[in-house]
Amino acid sequence: MSDDMADPLHLLASRFAEAFRAVAGSDVDPVVRPSERAEAQVNGALSIAKTMGRPPRDVANEVLGHLGDVSDMCESVEVAGPGFMNVVFSAEFIAEQLRGALIDDRLGVRRTEGMPNVIVDYSAPNVAKEMHVGHLRSTVIGDALVRMLEFVGNRVIRENHIGDWGTPFGMLIEHLVDLGEDRAAAEFSVGDLDGFYKEARKKFEADESFKERSRLRVVALQAGDDETLRMWRTLVAESTKYFNRVYRQLDVLLEDADLMGESAYNDLLPTVVERLRDGGLLQSSDGADVVFVDGFTNRDNEPLPLIIRKGDGGYNYATTDLACVIDRVGRLSADRMWYVVGAPQAQHLQMVEAAARTAGWLPADVEMRHVAFGNVLGSDKKMLKSRSGDSVKLSALLDEAVERAAAAVREKNPDLDAGSRDAIARVVGIGAVKYADLSTDRVKDYVFDWDRMLSFDGNTAPYLQYAHARICSIFRRAGVERDSVRQSGVAVVAPQERALALAVLQFDAAVWDALDKASPHRLCTYLYDLATAFTSFYENCPVLKSDEPVRTSRLALCDATARVLSTGLGLLGIEAPEAM
Numbered sequence: 042m043s044d045d046m047a048d049p050l051h052l053l054a055s056r057f058a059e060a061f062r063a064v065a066g067s068d069v070d071p072v073v074r075p076s077e078r079a080e081a082q083v084n085g086a087l088s089i090a091k092t093m094g095r096p097p098r099d100v101a102n103e104v105l106g107h108l109g110d111v112s113d114m115c116e117s118v119e120v121a122g123p124g125f126m127n128v129v130f131s132a133e134f135i136a137e138q139l140r141g142a143l144i145d146d147r148l149g150v151r152r153t154e155g156m157p158n159v160i161v162d163y164s165a166p167n168v169a170k171e172m173h174v175g176h177l178r179s180t181v182i183g184d185a186l187v188r189m190l191e192f193v194g195n196r197v198i199r200e201n202h203i204g205d206w207g208t209p210f211g212m213l214i215e216h217l218v219d220l221g222e223d224r225a226a227a228e229f230s231v232g233d234l235d236g237f238y239k240e241a242r243k244k245f246e247a248d249e250s251f252k253e254r255s256r257l258r259v260v261a262l263q264a265g266d267d268e269t270l271r272m273w274r275t276l277v278a279e280s281t282k283y284f285n286r287v288y289r290q291l292d293v294l295l296e297d298a299d300l301m302g303e304s305a306y307n308d309l310l311p312t313v314v315e316r317l318r319d320g321g322l323l324q325s326s327d328g329a330d331v332v333f334v335d336g337f338t339n340r341d342n343e344p345l346p347l348i349i350r351k352g353d354g355g356y357n358y359a360t361t362d363l364a365c366v367i368d369r370v371g372r373l374s375a376d377r378m379w380y381v382v383g384a385p386q387a388q389h390l391q392m393v394e395a396a397a398r399t400a401g402w403l404p405a406d407v408e409m410r411h412v413a414f415g416n417v418l419g420s421d422k423k424m425l426k427s428r429s430g431d432s433v434k435l436s437a438l439l440d441e442a443v444e445r446a447a448a449a450v451r452e453k454n455p456d457l458d459a460g461s462r463d464a465i466a467r468v469v470g471i472g473a474v475k476y477a478d479l480s481t482d483r484v485k486d487y488v489f490d491w492d493r494m495l496s497f498d499g500n501t502a503p504y505l506q507y508a509h510a511r512i513c514s515i516f517r518r519a520g521v522e523r524d525s526v527r528q529s530g531v532a533v534v535a536p537q538e539r540a541l542a543l544a545v546l547q548f549d550a551a552v553w554d555a556l557d558k559a560s561p562h563r564l565c566t567y568l569y570d571l572a573t574a575f576t577s578f579y580e581n582c583p584v585l586k587s588d589e590p591v592r593t594s595r596l597a598l599c600d601a602t603a604r605v606l607s608t609g610l611g612l613l614g615i616e617a618p619e620a621m
Contacts, residue, residue: 048138048149048546048547048548048549048550049080049081049114049130049134049135049138049543049546049547050073050074050075050081050547050550051073051151051549051550052114052138053071053073053081053083053114053115053128054070054071054073054083056108056109056111056114057071057073057083057085057104057108057126058070058071059107060104060105060107060108060109061085061089061104063107064089064100064103064104064107065089065092065093069085069088069089070085071083071084071085072084072085072088075543075547076127076128078121078127079121079127079128079129080128080129080130080539080543081127081128081130082125082126082127082128083125083126083127083128084125084126085104086098086100086101086104086124086125086126087123087124087125090124096124097123097124098120098123098124100124101120101124101125101126102120104126105118105120105126112131113131113134114130114131114134115128115129115130115131115134116129116130116131116132117129130543132532132533132534132539135533135539135542135543135546136530136531136532136533136542138546139531139533139542139545139546139598139601140530140531142545142546142548142601143527143528143529143531143597143600143601144527144528147192148545148548148549148601148604148605148608149546149548149549150192150193150548150549150552150553151193151549151553152193152194153193153194153195156194156195156196157195157196157376157377158195158196158198158373158374158375158376158377159190159195159196159197159198159375159376159377159378159379160198160200160369160373160375160377160378160379161183161186161187161190161197161198161199161200161379161381162183162200162202162365162378162379162380162381162382163179163180163182163183163184163186163187163199163200163201163381164176164179164180164183164201164203164288164293164295164381165179165201165202165203165204165382166203166204166280166284167203167204167205168203168204168205168210168213168276168277168280168302169209169213169234169237169238169241169276169280170204170234170235170238170280171234171235171283171434171435171436172283172284172287172434172435172436173432173433173434173435174417174425174432174433174434174435174438174489175383175416175417175432176435177417177435177438177474177478178383178414178415178417178478178483179381179382179383179414180288180291180293180295181291181293181475181478181479181614182381182412182414182478182479182483182561183199183379183381183412184293184294184295184614185479185561185564185612185613185614186379186381186412186556186559186561187199187294188294188611188612188613188614189552189555189556189561189564189612190556192552192612193552193553193556198373198375199294199295199299200299200301200369201295201299201300201301201302202301202302202303202365203280203284203300203301203302203303204302204303205277205280205302205303205304206302206303206304206307207303208259208355210258210259210262210273210276211254211255211256211257211258211259211260211262212241212242212244212245212251212255212258213237213238213241213276214255214258214262214269214272214273214276215241215251215254215255215258216237216240216241216244217272217275217276218272219244220237220240222272222275225237225275225276225279226275226279229279229280229282229283234280234283235431235434277302281297281300285297286436287435287436287439290436290439290471291435291439291471291475292471292614292616293614294614303361306361306364306365306368309364309367309368310356310360310361310364312364312367313349313360313363313364313367314330314349314350314360316400316402317330317332317349317363317396317400318330320400320401322396322399322400323349324346326346327352328352329346329348329349329350329351329352330348330349330350331346331347331348331349332346332347332349332359332396332399333345333346333347334347334392334395334396334399335395335399336395337388337391337392337395345392347359347392347393347396349363358389359389359392359393359396362389362390362393363393363396363397363400363402366378366393366397366402366403366409367402370402370403370404370407375407376406376407376408377407377408377410378407378408378409378410379410379412379559380409380410380411380412381412381414382411382412382413383413383414383415383416384413384414384415384484386411386413387411387413390409390411391411394409397409410559412483412559413483413484414483414484415483415484415485415486415487416486417478417486417487417489418486418487418488418489419488419489420488420489420490422488425489438474439470439471439474442470442471442473442474442495443466443467443470443471444466444470445470445491445495446465446466446467446469446470446473446495446503447462447463447466447470449469449495449497449503450462450465450466450469450621453497453507453621454621461620464618465618465620465621468506468615468616468618469495469502469503469506469618469621470495471615472502472503472506472610472615472616473494473495473501473502473503474494475502475613475614475615476494476501476502476505476565476613476615477489477490477493477494477501477502479561479562479565479613480500480501480561480562480565480566480569481562482560482562483559483560483561483562500565500566500569502610502615504569504572505568505569505572505606505610505617506610506615506616506617506618506621507621508572508575508576508606509603509606509607509610509617509618509619510617510618510619510620510621511579512575512599512600512602512603512606513603513619513620514620515584515585515596515599516596516599516600518585519584519585519596521596523600523603524600526593526596526597526600527597527600529590529593529594529596529597530590530594531594531597531598531601532590532591532594535578535581535582537574537577537578537581537582538578538582538595538598540574540577540578541571541574541575541577541578541598541602542598542601544570544571544574544575545571545598545601545602545605547567548567548571548605548608548609551563551564551567551568551609552564552609552612554567555567561613564609564612564613565613567609568605568606568609568610571602571605571606571609572606575599575602578598582595583595584596584599603617
């Protein structure tokens with residue numbers, strides 16, 4: 042990462058790193074964090090004191106002895122407690138850093154070095170099946186990570202690995218033949234993919250002649266029969282139209298060009314088998330071709346096979362996923378591959394990665410990362426279901442979000458005209474659903490709660506959106522254009538001014554922390570803390586009633602806060618309205 046622009050905590054860490062190296066004789070992470078007792082706390086002395094067998098306070102004092110002059114940054118640096126080092130920044134330093142952030146389009150966020158190729162695999166619905174609430178997490182988490190990765194300078198390739206191949210398509214194509222393509226297209230156009238799929242499944246289970254036709258159709262599909270492929274493409278095209286409607290409704294970046302379904306790897310599947318056999322990795326187990334990967338066993342402590350080709354000659358998910366690795370490393374020159382996939386797929390992906398590395402297809406310097414996530418639960422703490430017991434359709438859930446948001450916005454601001462209210466309701470409703478998901482630690486399950494997610498209080502999208510709109514209203518009341526204050530000097534005198542300025546400057550750290558851990562909730566937490574700091578500032582530091590130059594200085598701080606809120610929400614795929 043480039044250090045051209047950085048937040049105070051990062052700059053402080055770089056200063057302390059040299060001092061720690063002098064004491065420890067090796068590189069040490071200074072572990073610099075915000076602090077309530079001071080403005081920053083350096084914690085690295087505790088870890089190296091244990092290694093060196095010395096009292097932590099002695100080590101901390103020796104580190105300070107090697108630190109050198111930091112008066113250009115710090116008002117005070119002192120050892121506290123069991124070996125912490127508490128830092129108070131100088132007001133001049135805070136103001137200088139804030140001025141730099143104000144004139145920077147990126148608000149001080151550092152760019153990554155080079156331009157790594159990052160493949161993000163996310164969303165992945167199935168053709169001829171509706172997207173349900175289970176697809177929400179993969180789609181919004183993946184979309185937020187894509188936005189953040191691009192923001193810091195990565196070359197991001199989005200891959201929507203849709204389920205568009207396999208034995209169910211024999212059944213689906215035969216149902217298409219029976220139903221007629223025009224009628225099927227009409228059903229798809231109103232989003233009734235589940236109805237289509239369930240009818241096909243019902244016939245398959247009840248009608249032996251239909252089952253046999255379906256089996257023969259699979260054979261024809263895999264053999265490349267022209268008419269069968271044409272009908273398969275019809276199913277994929279109609280399903281894609283439906284996916285796109287949901288993606289536009291959800292306001293995510295995915296487009297047709299990002300589709301990379303299972304079918305795209307068909308030609309590579311025999312190559313996977315051949316290369317594994319040539320490498321001596323393919324073995325036979327119960328009639329199937331498998332790979333045994335070191336370190337994976339079943340409950341009986343027997344080696345666990347990764348099935349590559351089943352006994353009937355059909356390929357398995359692992360075969361396709363290994364073909365993905367070959368394609369992404371070879372054709373796309375991936376430096377990193379992030380799979381935004383549910384937690385239950387952890388072992389499968391670990392085995393695929395281990396097999397790919399053993400085969401030499403996944404170099405040591407290419408990252409394969411499983412961005413796992415938990416489930417969306419109902420109020421009963423079980424998987425969220427509709428009243429009928431089915432999975433909740435994602436499009437219906439988003440429609441309800443907008444309807445509920447319209448009522449909340451109407452109550453908050455009854456004077457809004459209908460057009461403005463409808464536009465804001467869409468932004469607030471969709472934002473609330475996405476933020477409720479993203480603000481939860483992704484590895485955990487969370488309870489879907491309409492009242493909480495649409496509240497204008499607490500760590501919610503409406504609270505952050507309203508904070509942004511309130512700042513915009515300050516400038517409207519002042520009759521001042523926001524960009525006119527960005528070249529102004531900023532004075533940080535009051536405690537609430539200092540706290541807000543430092544919060545603004547921690548945007549860089551928040552973005553990088555969220556990316557390092559592939560956890561958008563860390564950016565959400567930062568934005569909520571920033572909005573809370575602004576509320577304290579606004580309640581204690583008059584803006585429009587202050588005399589110059591304080592008035593303009595505080596307006597500049599308001600503008601910086603609004604820009605970080607808007608940019609940060611944008612990185613989460615959430616709009617920040619200027620009025621609510």
